[in-house]
Amino acid sequence: EAGVTQFPSHSVIEKGQTVTLRCDPISGHDNLYWYRRVMGKEIKFLLHFVKESKQDESGMPNNRFLAERTGGTYSTLKVQPAELEDSGVYFCASSQERGSSPLHFGNGTRLTVT
Amino acid sequence: AQKITQTQPGMFVQEKEAVTLDCTYDTSDQSYGLFWYKQPSSGEMIFLIYQGSYDEQNATEGRYSLNFQKARKSANLVISASQLGDSAMYFCAMREGWAAGNKLTFGGGTRVLVKP
Numbered sequence: 001e002a003g004v005t006q007f008p009s010h011s012v013i014e015k016g017q018t019v020t021l022r023c024d025p026i027s028g029h030d031n032l033y034w035y036r037r038v039m040g041k042e043i044k045f046l047l048h049f050v051k052e053s054k055q056d057e058s059g060m061p062n063n064r065f066l067a068e069r070t071g072g073t074y075s076t077l078k079v080q081p082a083e084l085e086d087s088g089v090y091f092c093a094s095s096q097e098r099g100s101s102p103l104h105f106g107n108g109t110r111l112t113v114t
Numbered sequence: 115a116q117k118i119t120q121t122q123p124g125m126f127v128q129e130k131e132a133v134t135l136d137c138t139y140d141t142s143d144q145s146y147g148l149f150w151y152k153q154p155s156s157g158e159m160i161f162l163i164y165q166g167s168y169d170e171q172n173a174t175e176g177r178y179s180l181n182f183q184k185a186r187k188s189a190n191l192v193i194s195a196s197q198l199g200d201s202a203m204y205f206c207a208m209r210e211g212w213a214a215g216n217k218l219t220f221g222g223g224t225r226v227l228v229k230p
Contacts, residue, residue: 033216042118043205043220056217091159095216102149103216105159 002026004106006092012112018080021109023092025074031055031095032075033103034067038088049075082113117141118208118221126227127196134181135191135224137206143167146210148189149218150180153203162204165189193226201228 007022025032034046046065047057051072060067064083069075079086089110093103119138127133139148150162165173165180173180181190193200203225207218 031215035218035220042222043207043218045217045219048215048217050215055215059217089157093159093216101216102161102164103159103218104161105151107156107158110157 004092004094004104006090006106006109008109009107010110010112012114013082014114015084016081018078019082019111021077021079021090021092021111023075023077023106025092025094026096026104029094029096029104030072031097032069033093033095034075034077035091035093036088037091038085041088043091046077079111082111084113087111087113117219118206120204120206120221120224122224123222124225124227126229127193127200129198129228129230130195132192132194133196133200133226135193135204135206135226137189137191137221139187139189139206139208141187141208141210143210146208148180148182149207149209150178150189150191151205151207152200153205153223154199155202159205163191196228198228198230201226 005024013019032049037043045059048055049069052069066078089108091108093105095101117140146167148165152160163175163178165182177194179192203223205223206221
């Protein structure tokens with residue numbers, strides 16, 4: 001089975017520009033999560049989709065971040081406008097059920113804002 | 115206060131030896147889960163092992179075992195017979211409550227380097 005895939009693997013943009021990250025979860029996984037790790041900090045939860053619905057978006061840092069999951073398949077995370085502190089690695093993960101079902105992570109997108 | 119603490123930022127281990135990675139956690143929930151993930155230099159996060167708060171036995175998965183001491187709120191990962199491919203970053207993470215889905219809180223990670 002194909003794993004969680006993320007595009008692009010790297011992105012370098014200037015402050016003020018817009019970037020859109022994409023995540024394709026494992027087929028059949030209703031739960032999709034976004035996490036990020038900024039330099040020197042822990043990996044932090046951003047939000048959780050169940051199918052196309054946002055279940056929990058308490059970790060979204062501010063309204064410059066917009067996540068969508070139209071049709072309950074792939075998800076996008078848009079940062080507009082990007083700021084320097086948005087630099088980091090953005091991970092997408094999916095799981096089939098809650099509880100003990102582990103998260104399956106993608107390889108992450110490394111975002112650098114200059 | 116930190117919910118997940120990994121006190122070892124980095125460590126060396128000799129090939130074929132065992133290594134213990136420390137993880138302590140802080141929660142007031144009775145129901146929670148603890149996870150360990152491995153992140154090699156290639157960047158992907160690989161699930162290793164899971165321990166539920168109500169599990170009476172320590173979890174084991176091949177060469178990985180979790181030393182779960184509930185009263186001390188610790189969930190140390192033990193890797194037996196280390197291999198060169200075990201060199202990676204290791205993250206401990208916690209899910210609090212069943213309703214949290216997989217909203218995990220991560221520790222800062224421990225970088226392990228296995229020496230031949």
